[in-house]
Amino acid sequence: MSTQKLKEIITKVLPDVETVICWQEGFDKLNVTPIFITSPEQVEKVVWNAACAQNLASYLPSQKKKVAVVVKGCDSRTVIQYMQEGLIDKDNVVVIGMPCKGIISKKKVQKAINNEPVEEVTYTDDSIKVKTPSGEKTIAIKDVWPSKCATCQYPTPIIADHLAADAIQSDKPADSVYADIAELEAKTLEERWAYFSSQFDKCIRCYACRNACPMCVCQDSCIAETRDPHWITQRMNFDEKLMFHMIHSLHLAGRCVECGECERVCPMEIPVAKLKKKINKEMKELFDYTPGVNPEDKPPMFVFNVDEAKIKEHKL
Amino acid sequence: MADKGYLPKEKIKEFVEALGKDAAVYAPSLEGDTIIFRQYSPDKEIALDRPANTPPKGAIYPQSETLFSFEFKKDQATPQKMDVELKADLDFPKAVVFGGRPCDARGFTVIDRVFINPEASDPYYERRRENTTIITKCCNGPYAGCFCVGVGGGPASREGSDVVMTEVDGGYYMEAVTDKGKAAMSLPMVQDGASYEAKAKEANDRATAAVRNPFAQSAEKVNAELFDSADFWDKVIAKCVSCGACTFLCPTCYCFNITDEQGIMTGERVRSWDSCMFQHFTLETSGHNPRPIKNKRFRNRVGHKFYYYPEKYEGAIACTGCGRCIRYCPVSVDISEIVGYLRDPKADPAQWAAEKKDAKN
Numbered sequence: 001m002s003t004q005k006l007k008e009i010i011t012k013v014l015p016d017v018e019t020v021i022c023w024q025e026g027f028d029k030l031n032v033t034p035i036f037i038t039s040p041e042q043v044e045k046v047v048w049n050a051a052c053a054q055n056l057a058s059y060l061p062s063q064k065k066k067v068a069v070v071v072k073g074c075d076s077r078t079v080i081q082y083m084q085e086g087l088i089d090k091d092n093v094v095v096i097g098m099p100c101k102g103i104i105s106k107k108k109v110q111k112a113i114n115n116e117p118v119e120e121v122t123y124t125d126d127s128i129k130v131k132t133p134s135g136e137k138t139i140a141i142k143d144v145w146p147s148k149c150a151t152c153q154y155p156t157p158i159i160a161d162h163l164a165a166d167a168i169q170s171d172k173p174a175d176s177v178y179a180d181i182a183e184l185e186a187k188t189l190e191e192r193w194a195y196f197s198s199q200f201d202k203c204i205r206c207y208a209c210r211n212a213c214p215m216c217v218c219q220d221s222c223i224a225e226t227r228d229p230h231w232i233t234q235r236m237n238f239d240e241k242l243m244f245h246m247i248h249s250l251h252l253a254g255r256c257v258e259c260g261e262c263e264r265v266c267p268m269e270i271p272v273a274k275l276k277k278k279i280n281k282e283m284k285e286l287f288d289y290t291p292g293v294n295p296e297d298k299p300p301m302f303v304f305n306v307d308e309a310k311i312k313e314h315k316l
Numbered sequence: 317m318a319d320k321g322y323l324p325k326e327k328i329k330e331f332v333e334a335l336g337k338d339a340a341v342y343a344p345s346l347e348g349d350t351i352i353f354r355q356y357s358p359d360k361e362i363a364l365d366r367p368a369n370t371p372p373k374g375a376i377y378p379q380s381e382t383l384f385s386f387e388f389k390k391d392q393a394t395p396q397k398m399d400v401e402l403k404a405d406l407d408f409p410k411a412v413v414f415g416g417r418p419c420d421a422r423g424f425t426v427i428d429r430v431f432i433n434p435e436a437s438d439p440y441y442e443r444r445r446e447n448t449t450i451i452t453k454c455c456n457g458p459y460a461g462c463f464c465v466g467v468g469g470g471p472a473s474r475e476g477s478d479v480v481m482t483e484v485d486g487g488y489y490m491e492a493v494t495d496k497g498k499a500a501m502s503l504p505m506v507q508d509g510a511s512y513e514a515k516a517k518e519a520n521d522r523a524t525a526a527v528r529n530p531f532a533q534s535a536e537k538v539n540a541e542l543f544d545s546a547d548f549w550d551k552v553i554a555k556c557v558s559c560g561a562c563t564f565l566c567p568t569c570y571c572f573n574i575t576d577e578q579g580i581m582t583g584e585r586v587r588s589w590d591s592c593m594f595q596h597f598t599l600e601t602s603g604h605n606p607r608p609i610k611n612k613r614f615r616n617r618v619g620h621k622f623y624y625y626p627e628k629y630e631g632a633i634a635c636t637g638c639g640r641c642i643r644y645c646p647v648s649v650d651i652s653e654i655v656g657y658l659r660d661p662k663a664d665p666a667q668w669a670a671e672k673k674d675a676k677n
Contacts (some may be wrong), residue, residue, distance in 0.1 A: 027460075027642055033648035033649070054646070110460070117457065205379075206561040206565070207559050212559065212647075220596070233577040234380055235586055268352070269348060
């Protein structure tokens with residue numbers, strides 16, 4: 001239903017833009033991949049299903065002409081954050097919103113089907129049916145969704161010029177968003193260190209998390225590779241890996257839109273979003289700021305106030 | 317020494333520990349949901365039921381290694397004079413790569429042609445390679461994205477391996493490929509395996525038939541005209557995010573960077589894997605960059621594996637079809653699809669310049 005509506009909107013928008021960025025089927029039925037639509041013949045390839053996990057808004061700052069992009073609710077926060085930071089000109093972007101009840105984590109699905117090759121996948125509103133050489137299995141989307149869906153506050157895009165389906169209200173409690181972080185905070189320092197060191201030790205420094213991150217703006221001048229400054233060596237040891245991830249996280253303080261791309265793309269299955277979420281929680285508590293929800297907001301690290309309501313040191 | 321053996325599954329740990337008596341054994345170990353090749357220790361859980369997230373390449377060709385260390389020394393009598401002392405350690409212990417897949421083992425043969433040859437051998441790689449025994453587990457079937465049969469390999473290929481093992485009847489039928497392999501199979505937990513040979517062959521044939529060949533209908537050679545078309549590359553890799561996942565997970569990528577990681581008076585010259593997908597890869601000291609955009613960089617990656625390398629090494633392809641670059645790509649770029657376009661006998665660059673042509677993936 002909504003796929004048809006989406007195709008209609010794309011067809012309508014296409015004459016006014018250079019490209020429409022959407023999803024199409026990937027190398028198997030469990031994977032979708034971006035499509036850059038420039039002509040009406042391509043619209044037929046558009047897909048919308050629970051596999052459409054990638055945050056396509058990430059491509060916006062690199063586009064040179066007017067484009068349209070299809071976003072889910074979570075992805076729309078990227079568009080707003082770009083507007084706040086002046087990384088895009090909204091006049092050059094048409095946002096097509098896709099209300100979403102939850103997507104799948106490919107890694108969780110693969111685990112559920114014992115990593116067998118996928119022959120066919122049928123998507124319905126709240127489940128997927130996966131066919132593998134050993135048979136068919138129906139999996140509820142909520143059993144294999146990434147953690148961000150479990151606490152999703154924005155199922156409907158916050159900003160959209162067109163909506164491809166009826167708006168959906170979130171049924172998840174707002175205080176559940178940082179429940180996983182509160183759980184981590186409750187652990188002892190030693191436990192947290194053991195957890196993070198075992199995780200980051202798996203890093204292969206491929207920088208998929210960095211390159212897939214919509215808010216990583218240093219691009220080719222990232223300290224992970226620069227020799228000047230020479231903050232991180234090219235040695236493949238834990239300290240260097242951790243240093244990179246710490247810097248990545250700190251650069252996202254009050255900017256991370258929690259789209260989860262860093263974690264989705266990690267080939268080593270490291271929960272890289274956790275550190276970023278922890279910092280976001282701190283920023284929320286300190287500055288009462290949520291990234292990517294209001295285009296008029298200013299990210300707290302972009303402004304300097306002599307007095308900050310919640311920072312006591314300034315009131316000496 | 318028998319060249320046909322059988323190892324029951326419950327003896328795997330014992331076998332690996334026996335191999336580890338006089339060698340460092342690298343085995344796929346389960347960490348959370350990730351399988352990584354690590355040096356075996358009894359606290360590690362060996363995982364053989366699916367290919368590891370990473371290839372075992374690093375066991376012979378480490379992601380970073382010290383070529384030599386250096387120390388600056390001041391002469392007390394003449395303070396203007398500074399000496400530098402170099403130290404290199406090429407004394408590598410014996411090693412075993414256990415439980416890689418045939419595509420992983422074939423990966424070493426791709427690196428061998430470059431790093432071990434009469435013109436210029438790399439002593440670090442060469443010595444580690446000589447000291448390493450490779451015991452490979454054949455695949456029961458394909459995994460997402462993989463296509464070994466399309467690049468001259470197969471789920472039971474022996475190329476690069478010293479021993480190949482096939483899962484049969486609650487254990488593994490083992491076959492020695494080299495003398496090194498025979499030596500490894502002389503350990504007492506390996507039983508006689510001749511009676512399993514027919515069953516193993518059947519399993520291997522079944523697996524081979526199940527693997528996709530993306531190039532079944534195409535020419536062997538890359539269409540040079542399409543390869544040089546900027547429109548083609550613009551369209552097939554518009555979605556690429558320029559990370560290094562594909563190259564760092566590749567069993568055949570061997571390009572490296574060399575950096576001096578230096579303190580004040582001491583330091584090390586380090587060789588580390590580089591990725592042609594990174595902007596810095598071809599950045600020259602002058603500031604000039606011959607591959608300034610991702611389109612050119614991606615073209616190089618595909619060209620190196622399927623065009624330049626085969627030209628230099630008698631048709632050998634520098635890809636073993638392990639599928640990791642497809643499986644783990646953040647945006648599902650499919651190299652087999654791209655090579656398929658390039659090898660299409662009817663490939664027409666003009667078509668790619670036309671607006672409506674677009675890569676499926």
